[in-house]
Amino acid sequence: MGGMPNSRYEELTDAQCWDLLDATRFGRLATCAAGEPDIFPVNFLVHDGQIVMKTAPGTKLAEVAINKAVAIEADQVTGDEAWSIIAKGVARVVETLSESYQLDDEHLQTWLPEDKPNYVVVDVQSMSGRRFYRDLTL
Numbered sequence: 001m002g003g004m005p006n007s008r009y010e011e012l013t014d015a016q017c018w019d020l021l022d023a024t025r026f027g028r029l030a031t032c033a034a035g036e037p038d039i040f041p042v043n044f045l046v047h048d049g050q051i052v053m054k055t056a057p058g059t060k061l062a063e064v065a066i067n068k069a070v071a072i073e074a075d076q077v078t079g080d081e082a083w084s085i086i087a088k089g090v091a092r093v094v095e096t097l098s099e100s101y102q103l104d105d106e107h108l109q110t111w112l113p114e115d116k117p118n119y120v121v122v123d124v125q126s127m128s129g130r131r132f133y134r135d136l137t138l
Contacts, residue, residue, distance in 0.1 A: 027074030
């Protein structure tokens with residue numbers, strides 16, 4: 001592994017990945033349409049094996065409609081520890097959230113106050129994560 005000579009890492013279990021994703025609300029959505037990869041910052045929440053986000057009409061929504069295979073990446077660095085998670089799955093656009101999402105929706109905050117009426121739900125099919133331990137004394 002590149003980077004710092006004494007850094008260590010561990011593979012995270014799916015349960016650990018879900019716990020970390022549930023504790024954060026920000027990541028990046030990777031899409032690919034017409035052979036062009038793209039990446040977007042997104043606010044999200046997790047719900048029952050799915051990742052849910054809101055979006056306004058535009059490039060992100062169009063690309064998800066063209067190619068439903070997506071990846072979501074989230075990470076965090078705190079002092080001598082860091083983690084990174086990649087979830088891959090199939091995205092679908094839904095116009096309204098079912099009742100089971102209603103309570104979660106109030107926690108799905110977006111950075112900009114603009115209207116984001118569309119919901120994208122990613123049914124996660126695979127997930128990988130690593131926790132890194134950094135030696136800051138080097």
